[in-house]
Every structure is written in structure tokens, then in C-alpha cells.
Amino acid sequence: MQTAAPRRDCRRFTRIIALALALTLLAASGLATAAGAICSAHSPAHRVALVELYSSEGCNSCPPADNWLSQWKNSGAAQSIVPLALHVDYWNSLGWTDRFSQHRFTERQQTLTDLAGGHTIYTPEIFVSGRELRSWSQRDSFQSRVGKVVAEPAQANVALELKGQAPGAFNVAAQFTSKAADTAGQLDAYLAVYENSLSSQVGAGENSGATLHHERVVRQWIGPVPLVAGSAQIRRDIRIQDTAADANVNAPADRFGVVAFVENAATGEVLQAAELAACP
Template sequence: MRFISFLSACTALIACTVGSTGANAGTTCSVNSPAHRVALVELYTSEGCSSCPPADHWLSALDHARSANTVVPLALHVDYWDSLGWKDRFAQATFTARQRQLSDEGHQHVVYTPEVFIDGREMRDWSDDARFVATIQQLNAEASPVDIHVETHPTQAGRMTFDVSFQSSAKPADNLLAYAVVYENRLDSAVKAGENAGVTLHHDRVVRQWIGPVALANGHAAIAGDSLGGSAQSGVVAFAEDRKTGEVLQVADLLPCTN
């Protein structure tokens, strides 16, 4: 896959403050979504699919090259390849169900890997740099009706808690659903069977925990979680979508932030 040339390497805007002293002392990290829409890129992939590694590499390159507050990539590993010789340790039935839901909402009624959705809409020509760039820029030019705030709190080695708040000015605001996910970077798998037998696969932005949907009530929602993350490779993404259409209206990405 070609490199996304328009995205300059940039560190996301993250606020970090030193927490109190004591057994659970650590760094509290937070991020707020911007006024404009940020694009959520969902890659549906599997370690059992021979055409998926190039897409995984594309997503990693996008992550490393993107500018802050433009696009947020996630890799969701589906489980329908697991019976064909290799069980993907990152696969979850929840991700397969979401892929099918997005496909049905877009009237495609078919799922495959690799498949890419941008803000809840399928994009089959995602490897076309010009089309991909134009889609992201168009979304970034729109104002978002949702404000998202994400905080993480390391509690002990290998764990973290997180809190996410959503506030919406959309009318009616109760038509929105909220989600929070924990992802992990720099994951490797030495595949022993299936279409990728003998290949060591490298993954970034792999979703490990999924919370939602949580309905907004009177324009507000809150999600709290506890994760096995907390390492230098774990982060939290939160997003809000229209419950009727599946369109993602805003996303916030809190990159890994540790002592």
C-alpha cells in the first residue's frame, strides 16, 4: 500500500499532570475533542486472511504519519476466519457483529477482510491516496455537535482506569450512542497455520476492549472502565455515533501516556 503523503508526523495534543503521591501515584492524562469532526477509520482484519497484512501495514503507517485531530485509526480483528486453520488471538465476536451492523446500515449486507469504514461508512477505495485524503479533509471541515473528554489514571503496574464524558448539542441529542475502546500497539504474532502460516505479523492500534453502546440522555453520557492496559503501548479512543444511521460524529484519541 502507498504511504499517505499528506499527513505530517505529529504528536497528538495530550495534557498530562502529576498525580498525588502514594501507592497509586501516577500521571493523569487527558484529551478533549476539537470543534471540528475527526475521522474514525475502522479496519476490519484477521490474522487468518492473506490479504490483510498489507492493510495492517497501511493502518500502522497512517497512525505514524497522521496529524493530531485529523484521523483516528483502529484495527478490529474479526472471528469468522478462526475456523479456517488459525485462531486470531485478537479477534472478538463483538467486532464481527459491529462490522455486520455497519454493512447493513450501509445496505451492503456483506462483510469481508480487509474492509475499511470511515465515520461509519464503507470506503472500498481506501488505498487510493487522493480519495482517502479528500474524504478525511471533507470530514475535518465540518463542525461536530459532540464534545468528548477522556482521562486515564494508572493505578498499578499493567493496569489503568479511564473516564470518558460526552456532551452533545445535536437535536435530538438522545439519538446518539457513545463508545469507549482500549487499543494496543506493537503487537506481534508468529502465525503457525492458515493462509499466513510461517509469517510474523505486526499490528498497531488493535482494539482489546470495547464498551458500548451507551445512550446519551439529555445530551450527556459517561463511561468509566478498568483495563489491563496502562503500558506505554495502550491508549483509549472514545466516539459518538448517530443511532439511526451509524454515522460517527466525533472521536477523541488519548495516546499512551505513562510516567
């Protein structure tokens, strides 16, 4: 009986040491909950597939696409998939105004279509690394496109750092560098702030009476910022109350995040992308 207590103390001591080590590693990674927490991310050596969904709450064929995109809300990075939902505004005059819509997203959709030699834009429409994929709903087709992108070496690097500031605010610093010796066309840097866990009760239009749920909705869009001598930098102070759909500064930190990418302005091809959720 006298030997049992020392063994329990030993096990307890071991657990304490393990817990302390885990907390130390957590803090070092920038994931610990603390004021002024810093977290960072860097793009890998291979290309990452930026998946852009062009959607609208006024379109009754869009909710299935919104649901499809949401499967990569948290796990996309592990599969080298970075998802974004961009709500366009050309449905707004047909019965329901989408509060997440921005005209710049309509313009971007049209630009990508024009660069590919197309003419018509529509919803839902999917672009993978700047190239339209009409067969996105076919699992094999989507995986094949992503696989081809990921198999290529990255032509650019993207580094992200987020630092918590006052409640409901953070600073983002994004660094972009080109790895290509010579690139045909200007390279541009972009930064998008997204919001998760959004919902709307639609009162008119094709989705009248429905409650729609959205993930990865782009709320702020910064760019294009040209790469000069092969590099560019974007720094911004982000206030969640300026971004949040419900101005809820007490929303969980992982409700928000940023995506940064490098694009060839002449072709619309996305050379590399990185993402980072807001520090908790």
C-alpha cells in the first residue's frame, strides 16, 4: 500500500508535465487564447486550389452549391482547397436583395469569363484557380481538376500573419512573392476577409420562405495590388464590426478568416493561395 501513492504521484507529475508542454506548444503555434495572439500560415511548395463560388440568395439553384462549398469550411487546407463564396448583385432586381452581394464580385466573375473567351455569367458558377469548371458537382471531375492543380509546383509564395488587437479587431499582414523567372503578364495580389455561419430568412424571390445557410462568404475584398520586382505586401487593420453581417463583435473568432492569393492578370490564373482563420 505504501508504494501505490508514489506511483500515483509519478503518474500525476507526468500528466502535469505533458499538459504544460502541450500548452506551451499551443501558445507557440499562435492558437492559444490570449490578448494579442499571433497566428501565421505559409503556402506550400505545390499549388493550392482556390475554389470560387459565384452565388446569390435570389437564385433557387444556388443553395445546393452553397452547401457543397461548405464541406471545406474547416478542412479545405488539408486537401489544398481554399474555398470562397462571392455573392453577385445581378439578382437583386428580381425580388430579393442579397445582403452579402457586392458589384465587384459581379465584375470579377465577368472578367474571369472574358479572359477564358466566354460571354455569359450565371449562378451558381465555380472557378478553380481561375478556370471555370461546369462539372463541379461531379465528384470525379472536381477531384481531377484539383489534383492537376495540386500536382504542379507553386509559382508564387504567400505568407499570412494575423494579430489580435482590441476585441472584435485584428491586424493582417500578407506577403506575396513570385517564384517564376519570367511570367507573361502582370501578377496581382489579393486579400479576402470571409465570414462563416451566416443565415438569411428570404422573404421574396425564387427562395421566398427559405432559410439559407452560408459559409466562407467574402465580406471584404482588397486588391488588385501589383507585384513589383516580384513581390507585394498588404497590411490592414480589420474590424469585425465593419465586416460581420450582424455586427456581432462577440462572435467566435473562427467565424472569420482571411484568404490571400496571387493571380496572373493577363490570364486570370491563380498561381498560389493561402488561408488563415482569425486567432481565437
